[in-house]
Amino acid sequence: MKYRIIISFVFFIAGALFIISAVKEDGYGPYKPTPLKFIIPKGWPTPPTNIFANNKLTEEGFQLGKKLFYDGRLSKDGEVSCASCHQQFAGFSTYDHDLSHGVNNTFSNRNAPALVNLAWMTAWHWDGGINNIEVQPLSPLTAANEMGETLESVLAKLKNDDEYRKMFKAAFGDATITSQRMLKALAQFTGSLVSANSKYDKVKNGETTFTDTEQKGYNIFKSNCSGCHKEPLFTDNSYHNNGLTLNRFNDIGRQKITLLSSDSLKFKVPSLRNVQYGFPYMHDGRIYSLTQVIQYYCSINTANPTLDPLLKNKITLSELQQAQLKYFLYTLTDTSFTKNKRFAP
Amino acid sequence: MNKKLLPYLFSVVIIFIALGLSAFYNSPKKTGRLIIHFIYMADGKKINKDSIYTNAFGETYSISKLKYYVSNVQLNNFKEKESYYLVNALAEDSIVLNIPAGNYSNFNFLLGVDSLKNCSGAQSGALDPLNDMFWTWNSGYVMFKMEGKSSASNADQQRIEQHIGGYKGAYKTMRQINLQLENAITVSPNENTSLTIKVNLDKYWKGINEIRIAESPVLMTISEKSKNAADNFAGMFSVANSDQSSPKER
Numbered sequence: 001m002k003y004r005i006i007i008s009f010v011f012f013i014a015g016a017l018f019i020i021s022a023v024k025e026d027g028y029g030p031y032k033p034t035p036l037k038f039i040i041p042k043g044w045p046t047p048p049t050n051i052f053a054n055n056k057l058t059e060e061g062f063q064l065g066k067k068l069f070y071d072g073r074l075s076k077d078g079e080v081s082c083a084s085c086h087q088q089f090a091g092f093s094t095y096d097h098d099l100s101h102g103v104n105n106t107f108s109n110r111n112a113p114a115l116v117n118l119a120w121m122t123a124w125h126w127d128g129g130i131n132n133i134e135v136q137p138l139s140p141l142t143a144a145n146e147m148g149e150t151l152e153s154v155l156a157k158l159k160n161d162d163e164y165r166k167m168f169k170a171a172f173g174d175a176t177i178t179s180q181r182m183l184k185a186l187a188q189f190t191g192s193l194v195s196a197n198s199k200y201d202k203v204k205n206g207e208t209t210f211t212d213t214e215q216k217g218y219n220i221f222k223s224n225c226s227g228c229h230k231e232p233l234f235t236d237n238s239y240h241n242n243g244l245t246l247n248r249f250n251d252i253g254r255q256k257i258t259l260l261s262s263d264s265l266k267f268k269v270p271s272l273r274n275v276q277y278g279f280p281y282m283h284d285g286r287i288y289s290l291t292q293v294i295q296y297y298c299s300i301n302t303a304n305p306t307l308d309p310l311l312k313n314k315i316t317l318s319e320l321q322q323a324q325l326k327y328f329l330y331t332l333t334d335t336s337f338t339k340n341k342r343f344a345p
Numbered sequence: 346m347n348k349k350l351l352p353y354l355f356s357v358v359i360i361f362i363a364l365g366l367s368a369f370y371n372s373p374k375k376t377g378r379l380i381i382h383f384i385y386m387a388d389g390k391k392i393n394k395d396s397i398y399t400n401a402f403g404e405t406y407s408i409s410k411l412k413y414y415v416s417n418v419q420l421n422n423f424k425e426k427e428s429y430y431l432v433n434a435l436a437e438d439s440i441v442l443n444i445p446a447g448n449y450s451n452f453n454f455l456l457g458v459d460s461l462k463n464c465s466g467a468q469s470g471a472l473d474p475l476n477d478m479f480w481t482w483n484s485g486y487v488m489f490k491m492e493g494k495s496s497a498s499n500a501d502q503q504r505i506e507q508h509i510g511g512y513k514g515a516y517k518t519m520r521q522i523n524l525q526l527e528n529a530i531t532v533s534p535n536e537n538t539s540l541t542i543k544v545n546l547d548k549y550w551k552g553i554n555e556i557r558i559a560e561s562p563v564l565m566t567i568s569e570k571s572k573n574a575a576d577n578f579a580g581m582f583s584v585a586n587s588d589q590s591s592p593k594e595r
Contacts, residue, residue, distance in 0.1 A: 054465070054466065055466070125482075129482055129483040129484060130484050131463070131464040131484040131485070132464055132465065132466040132467075132484060133466070134466030134467040135466060135467060135474070135479070135481070135484050138474055138479065138481040139481040139482050141481075142481050143481070143482075151474060151475050152475060155475070178469060178473070179467065179469075179473055179474055179475050180467040180468060180469045180473065183466070183467035184466075184467055187466070187467075256483070257483050259516065259567060259568065
């Protein structure tokens, strides 16, 4: 009996000390992160690198990343957030804008790429200049024609916000706000943006079937487009010259990163998931509609010496076939992604 | 208290005491501090923000910023793990190493950041992008950054901006610097030893390769010229003196 009293007393003291020590420092409560499992959709390849290997995915990190993603204060004028150019309803691309809008009525030189299935990539941006998902936000944050802010200033704003201090503590164990933690949290959010529940996926999983038109379109797709837009991600994450002429910004694409003349005018193959909402298209948004994109590929000058070899065979599609292809592409629309409340602010 | 438990308790206490004592006695107290100073010379003068120098091509210039990375520090067989230092020349930064006591005759380091760390995501400390030594549009560290002005520069406001970076293939710009110490230095336990390295900036402009301000006032992308500039790094560094226990001497 005596022991029981002593033991329970010891437990009581230990428990009380634990709670006191956890709470006393910053008043933000104990650090109890909730681990999240990154799920690879059925039938999909394993990502080439595990982007969360050194960035443990947790609910708290994800939520912090989401808050940062939607926060306009990350920009110089407080108006431009990541979400300004990566809109969820457009599959995290920019709806109806050829070029991204930056602070002070500036334009960037490129069309904002859709943030989808980023965990399967090994390089980011149209030219693949970004070598790790964690460092990607540094580019739009500091570019004068995007968010126009300095890293120092962003961190100062976050440090002055009690809610952020609380969320950094919840995600990383203490309320210290550093660029590393901010970038890792953003990567937890953007890396979690997985779209794998379109009609196409449901057909692949045997849950439904294509209509006759969609099936015909799928066949056309497989024989004309899948060389670069490889299933199931609908990109092979490589760089190709699809014959588009040099634009007014002299954007040479991949060559700027590698300095190789053989990379001139090569751009990264975008995923076609949610492509229905991704208009305008191409790296500079020069083609407005999906119909026009298909027409473009049917009208490429195959004599162009720098054209990618995969496009050297002229694509010839009747108007009906073009429409069938378009209806197939619509099956890549995943409204459970574009309307997922978990990804919304 | 149950008497049967007492011997167990006693032995547990003894084990803890023993562990504590052994940790205390075995703790590596046999390290000393090596303080590495750098002196920067240009045109025969110690550099500062106000001076004007002339390079081998007769081009005059000033230096307002000079920062570079020193990493993977090695003294003879001692390699410092995870060692990345951002040296700010105009702040007269020195590097302090805690190294095992002993005699050392080699001081080797990488000027720049190894390729792995260039693509390992968000970093902290010396490698924090806050230090303004990271390219945001073509990921990778600026290994060496020198800024100033020159009447020979045709860039905006006669600037010089030598941001030397690139970590891949033919365009990589980190360079191994191996220095032989003529007089071996002795690092004694718990004592300060200093080593002074001379950095001759004349060699930046004219070393193995020639970098003319008139031709390349601004280098801030991976390029053949940046690679050529990096080839001059090794020639810039030499041992000035090694001096026992007098870290204030420069």
